[in-house]
Amino acid sequence: MNGRAIQAETDRLSACFAKAGAQTVYTDVLQPADTLLDLYGEDIRGRSYLTSDPALGEMVLRPDFTVPVVQMHMQSHANPARYTYAGRVFRKQDVNPGRATEFVQVGFEVMGGDDPAAAEAEVFATIRAALGDLPLRAATGDIGVLMAAVRGLRTTQARKDALMRHIWRPRRFRALLDRFGGRTPPPASRTALLALTDPLDGAPALAGVRTRAEIAARIASLREDAAAAPISASEIALLDVILDLRASAPQALGRLRDIAIDMPAIEPAVTRMHARLNALHLRGIDVDALEFEGSYGRTALEYYDGFVFGFYAAEGHQPPVATGGRYDALTARLGDTDVPAVGGVIRPDLVLAVRGHV
Amino acid sequence: MLKLGVPSKGRLMEKTFQWFGKRGVTLRKSGSDREYAGAVDGIDGVDLVLLSAGEIPRELAAGRIQLGVTGSDLVREKLANWESTVRQVTPMGFGGADLIIAVPTGWVDVDTVDDLDAVAAAFRATHGHRLRIATKYHRLVREFLAREGVADYALVDSQGATEGTIKNETAEAIADITSTGETLRANGLKVLSDGMIHASQATLFRSSRSGWTMAQRDTFRVLEHKLGL
Numbered sequence: 370m371n372g373r374a375i376q377a378e379t380d381r382l383s384a385c386f387a388k389a390g391a392q393t394v395y396t397d398v399l400q401p402a403d404t405l406l407d408l409y410g411e412d413i414r415g416r417s418y419l420t421s422d423p424a425l426g427e428m429v430l431r432p433d434f435t436v437p438v439v440q441m442h443m444q445s446h447a448n449p450a451r452y453t454y455a456g457r458v459f460r461k462q463d464v465n466p467g468r469a470t471e472f473v474q475v476g477f478e479v480m481g482g483d484d485p486a487a488a489e490a491e492v493f494a495t496i497r498a499a500l501g502d503l504p505l506r507a508a509t510g511d512i513g514v515l516m517a518a519v520r521g522l523r524t525t526q527a528r529k530d531a532l533m534r535h536i537w538r539p540r541r542f543r544a545l546l547d548r549f550g551g552r553t554p555p556p557a558s559r560t561a562l563l564a565l566t567d568p569l570d571g572a573p574a575l576a577g578v579r580t581r582a583e584i585a586a587r588i589a590s591l592r593e594d595a596a597a598a599p600i601s602a603s604e605i606a607l608l609d610v611i612l613d614l615r616a617s618a619p620q621a622l623g624r625l626r627d628i629a630i631d632m633p634a635i636e637p638a639v640t641r642m643h644a645r646l647n648a649l650h651l652r653g654i655d656v657d658a659l660e661f662e663g664s665y666g667r668t669a670l671e672y673y674d675g676f677v678f679g680f681y682a683a684e685g686h687q688p689p690v691a692t693g694g695r696y697d698a699l700t701a702r703l704g705d706t707d708v709p710a711v712g713g714v715i716r717p718d719l720v721l722a723v724r725g726h727v
Numbered sequence: 728m729l730k731l732g733v734p735s736k737g738r739l740m741e742k743t744f745q746w747f748g749k750r751g752v753t754l755r756k757s758g759s760d761r762e763y764a765g766a767v768d769g770i771d772g773v774d775l776v777l778l779s780a781g782e783i784p785r786e787l788a789a790g791r792i793q794l795g796v797t798g799s800d801l802v803r804e805k806l807a808n809w810e811s812t813v814r815q816v817t818p819m820g821f822g823g824a825d826l827i828i829a830v831p832t833g834w835v836d837v838d839t840v841d842d843l844d845a846v847a848a849a850f851r852a853t854h855g856h857r858l859r860i861a862t863k864y865h866r867l868v869r870e871f872l873a874r875e876g877v878a879d880y881a882l883v884d885s886q887g888a889t890e891g892t893i894k895n896e897t898a899e900a901i902a903d904i905t906s907t908g909e910t911l912r913a914n915g916l917k918v919l920s921d922g923m924i925h926a927s928q929a930t931l932f933r934s935s936r937s938g939w940t941m942a943q944r945d946t947f948r949v950l951e952h953k954l955g956l
Binding site (some may be wrong): 404407411412446489530538541558577583588 | 741748749807808811831832833834835836838839841842844845846849850853854857865866869872873874875876877878880881884893894896898899914915955
């Protein structure tokens with residue numbers, strides 16, 4: 370695509386975000402790999418362009434802006450802060466060889482503040498406004514509702530932790546849920562292990578970093594798990610309703626309120642969703658036209674932990690033109706305090722592609 | 728000419744020569760034993776190219792050879808979307824080896840991929856870094872673990888003596904090729920019962936025919952007939 374047209378669109382979007390009060394920030398294209406890869410894991414590592422520097426160690430071509438921008442914010446401590454940035458990001462496309470391996474992202478992030486619903490509405494509405502009148506479908510979700518539902522299950526903390534960790538990996542989440550619910554039996558090897566009085570008695574010598582104490586601790590937690598009652602079928606059914614939910618945002622809110630009667634743990638998250646829809650309405654968004662999917666964002670980057678959204682072209686199977694969401698937990702991992710953070714990015718090349726088809 | 732790439736040394740080369748020989752196509756090294764030049768008898772229009780087994784996938788994908796014998800694991804590891812660039816002609820029934828995940832035998836609490844995942848979570852919380860899996864099969868292992876939904880691990884590159892990495896404390900688990908499991912056992916390692924990533928064997932592959940000449944297509948048809956395919 371025409372580089373000059375993309376540059377012009379990038380400038381236009383950056384100007385929109387600057388006009389919305391964002392400070393322009395810059396980050397290096399070449400980033401230290403350690404922090405990024407420890408945070409994102411192998412899925413992103415497999416899609417990143419890695420290189421090594423004799424003095425700096427392993428480096429990566431910026432796979433996204435969020436981490437360096439958060440790190441920058443953690444040093445400035447401005448509150449609240451609005452940032453915008455623009456530049457290329459790089460992703461290998463083994464699985465979809467037709468897709469771009471480098472493309473521009475123009476981002477808008479809001480950090481700090483004390484009204485999360487307002488900040489979410491601000492980010493969504495600012496991005497929607499920057500996209501102008503492009504005919505795009507908006508999809509939304511809320512990982513926070515899912516997390517609250519898992520946290521509220523009447524089962525052991527260990528099981529909740531295990532499910533929470535796999536919210537972003539639907540297949541393993543389902544496998545765990547089936548086992549914790551007693552729908553699938555534990556593997557035979559586990560039953561055999563737990564039948565022994567002391568599985569570590571006469572166990573082979575250990576090699577490597579993992580210690581005998583760690584193995585003993587895992588066996589103790591397996592015993593605890595085997596003794597725990599299964600998660601009730603009715604609770605799993607409620608979780609499934611949330612996961613399968615697809616409706617307009619106001620309808621989804623109604624359904625979730627219904628579920629909250631039997632599952633009070635999701636009440637605060639549902640109240641927050643209500644506040645968000647009000648805030649979106651105040652910003653002129655037609656919330657009746659917003660789609661809500663209970664599982665939306667589960668296969669996106671793992672750091673989103675609340676409101677998530679994406680804007681899609683009506684036809685074709687292109688990646689979303691814009692995406693974003695809340696990522697409070699990420700700021701906690703990168704700094705010493707967690708700062709509420711929500712943001713999103715637009716791809717100017719895809720804006721132009723959609724505009725060309727209009 | 729139709730170029731046939733064959734591993735340039737060792738048992739894989741000998742077995743490949745035997746496999747073709749049994750079907751009336753004689754492959755042999757020409758000149759001295761140290762030379763990597765080959766000759767083909769029993770069919771016209773086929774050139775023998777002796778290459779490292781690891782380079783054959785790339786040469787096939789690039790279209791520099793039209794046929795190649797190599798491990799099915801290597802094609803999957805070295806080529807993204809291998810099915811869109813090369814085609815399998817036939818498995819050859821030798822060179823069998825399994826790409827598996829192995830952990831220390833002393834890990835009595837670990838038997839399945841599910842166990843490995845749970846241990847990775849606890850390990851990361853305890854040690855402050857991801858559970859390391861040493862391998863040279865990055866693509867295959869990563870795809871397998873992503874499909875299985877395993878988290879909190881990191882792959883570390885190991886191009887040889889992978890079984891030793893655990894004792895050396897540079898990895899907690901390994902993913903490697905094994906045929907009998909003897910080296911694993913000798914190093915105090917056991918295989919995850921559901922951790923079979925790929926059952927590999929020597930396989931005859933061909934490049935995409937779109938770039939082939941008429942003569943190459945004709946020769947391939949004759950060869951297919953001779954090989955009984």
